[in-house]
Amino acid sequence: MPPQAPVRRRVASTVASVAAVNQVTPRMTRIRLCGDSLSRLAAVPGQTLKIYVPDLDSGCPVSRDYTVRDYRNSATAGARLDIDFVLHGDGPAANWARRAQPGELVEFVGPSGRYRPDPHADWHVFAGDETALPAIQAYLAMLPAHARVAVYVEIADAGEEQPMPGVATPVVRWLHRDGRQPGTSTLLDDAIRAAQWPPGQGHIWLAGHTPTVRRIRAQLLNERGIDRCALYVKGFWDRQQHPAGSPAGGAPCAVRTVGRAR
Numbered sequence: 001m002p003p004q005a006p007v008r009r010r011v012a013s014t015v016a017s018v019a020a021v022n023q024v025t026p027r028m029t030r031i032r033l034c035g036d037s038l039s040r041l042a043a044v045p046g047q048t049l050k051i052y053v054p055d056l057d058s059g060c061p062v063s064r065d066y067t068v069r070d071y072r073n074s075a076t077a078g079a080r081l082d083i084d085f086v087l088h089g090d091g092p093a094a095n096w097a098r099r100a101q102p103g104e105l106v107e108f109v110g111p112s113g114r115y116r117p118d119p120h121a122d123w124h125v126f127a128g129d130e131t132a133l134p135a136i137q138a139y140l141a142m143l144p145a146h147a148r149v150a151v152y153v154e155i156a157d158a159g160e161e162q163p164m165p166g167v168a169t170p171v172v173r174w175l176h177r178d179g180r181q182p183g184t185s186t187l188l189d190d191a192i193r194a195a196q197w198p199p200g201q202g203h204i205w206l207a208g209h210t211p212t213v214r215r216i217r218a219q220l221l222n223e224r225g226i227d228r229c230a231l232y233v234k235g236f237w238d239r240q241q242h243p244a245g246s247p248a249g250g251a252p253c254a255v256r257t258v259g260r261a262r
């Protein structure tokens with residue numbers, strides 16, 4: 001038999017409309033999506049969505065990864081999904097979030113991701129920068145009241161601090177860059193190096209600026225002797241990646257569209 005050409009499957013996507021835009025902090029905007037399409041998702045906060053946003057330079061949509069900050073689905077109120085965008089500067093997703101208006105349509109793929117806090121861990125550490133904060137908040141909300149938790153979050157300044165949800169009472173350390181550019185400090189490295197872990201088998205979740213989380217991963221494995229299985233590490237962004245104007249993981253120009261609900 002002649003070799004068969006690989007079958008190209010189009011990944012199913014969801015289109016929802018912007019219901020509300022709220023400024024959580026000066027540099028964090030929460031966009032609430034709604035629409036019948038969301039009720040079929042069964043999303044779990046902390047999962048990842050690949051969102052298509054317009055790149056104003058090329059006119060093409062590009063895809064960017066974002067975290068499901070919250071998801072509710074009720075028979076009476078319908079389904080809604082919240083995403084928290086860091087307004088970091090010039091990037092298609094940050095620019096889109098800065099300008100988004102109720103009624104606008106947005107297309108995304110997902111949610112995906114199976115990470116949940118380990119229910120058998122004796123203690124938990126969550127660490128990252130502001131891009132990791134929506135996921136950290138989602139995971140904190142899953143922990144029981146008796147959980148022992150420490151949280152380290154690098155943010156621009158005190159104005160970016162947010163309340164932590166859930167019934168657990170984490171020890172939270174906010175690490176302020178105070179004028180330094182994101183991705184240029186060792187605040188998180190230093191805080192993790194200085195941290196004392198309680199006895200027992202813990203679990204550490206770490207995400208954010210990719211070179212920073214790589215350094216901290218190496219620190220934990222090589223200097224602290226942390227077991228690989230006790231670590232979940234994910235790079236969320238890099239200063240060199242996704243230069244404005246170039247599609248990254250996006251779909252062909254003609255396929256994706258974003259617009260307004262009629």
Ligand SMILES: Cc1cc2nc3c(=O)[nH]c(=O)nc-3n(C[C@H](O)[C@H](O)[C@H](O)COP(=O)(O)OP(=O)(O)OC[C@H]3O[C@@H](n4cnc5c(N)ncnc54)[C@H](O)[C@@H]3O)c2cc1C
Nearest residue numbers: 065066067085086088091092093094131236237238239242
């Ligand atoms: C699994 C996953 C979940 C994520 N969840 C969230 C989330 O819930 N909320 C959120 O805000 N982000 C989240 N991120 C990070 C987000 O995808 C990136 O910040 C993304 O690069 C933003 O896209 P953009 O189009 O705005 O900028 P890009 O086009 O990607 O980048 C443009 C320029 O901005 C720089 N840049 C990108 N992000 C930042 C930043 N945060 N700070 C400073 N400079 C930056 C780039 O280095 C580049 O120079 C997540 C990433 C992953 C992988």
